[in-house]
Amino acid sequence: MLKQKKAKLEKITSLEACQECPAICCRDLAMSIGKPQTKEEVEDLKWQVRFDTVDIFIKQHHWYLRVKGKCMYLGKNNLCKIYEERPDKCKAHKAPNCERFGEYHEVLIKTPEELVAYLDRKKQRKNKKS
Numbered sequence: 777m778l779k780q781k782k783a784k785l786e787k788i789t790s791l792e793a794c795q796e797c798p799a800i801c802c803r804d805l806a807m808s809i810g811k812p813q814t815k816e817e818v819e820d821l822k823w824q825v826r827f828d829t830v831d832i833f834i835k836q837h838h839w840y841l842r843v844k845g846k847c848m849y850l851g852k853n854n855l856c857k858i859y860e861e862r863p864d865k866c867k868a869h870k871a872p873n874c875e876r877f878g879e880y881h882e883v884l885i886k887t888p889e890e891l892v893a894y895l896d897r898k899k900q901r902k903n904k905k906s
């Protein structure tokens with residue numbers, strides 16, 4: 777199944793993929809954040825992830841805070857109203873390396889409890905190794 781999907785992807789261009797997409801990437805804001813190091817940073821993240829519009833994802837060891845919400849420049853036709861002048865971050869975000877195709881992140885954390893459980897698991901693994 778994955779092979780078929782990949783083969784199909786190789787045949788379509790990034791532009792074609794976006795034209796057929798409901799603009800998933802324009803419907804949330806992903807902000808790069810550091811892995812929480814202190815108790816205060818963990819408490820801050822626990823507070824933020826309480827909101828049902830907010831989650832945390834980890835991709836290639838980088839942590840992101842994601843806030844759901846549509847960009848003000850997304851038109852009703854799912855096309856960008858300022859396409860030619862869109863920000864560089866939007867230009868750099870291209871199919872197929874995007875959330876429309878497969879898992880976009882390795883870890884998804886949706887609640888304070890999931891955050892604590894994830895950090896505990898990491899700590900236990902680290903302790904076992906040392």
Ligand code: SF4
Nearest residue numbers: 794797799801871874
């Ligand atoms: S980059 Fe990906 S998620 Fe964004 S519009 Fe194109 S196909 Fe959809």
Ligand code: SF4
Nearest residue numbers: 802847849850856866
């Ligand atoms: S500026 Fe355009 S491409 Fe960028 S998030 Fe908004 S609608 Fe999407």
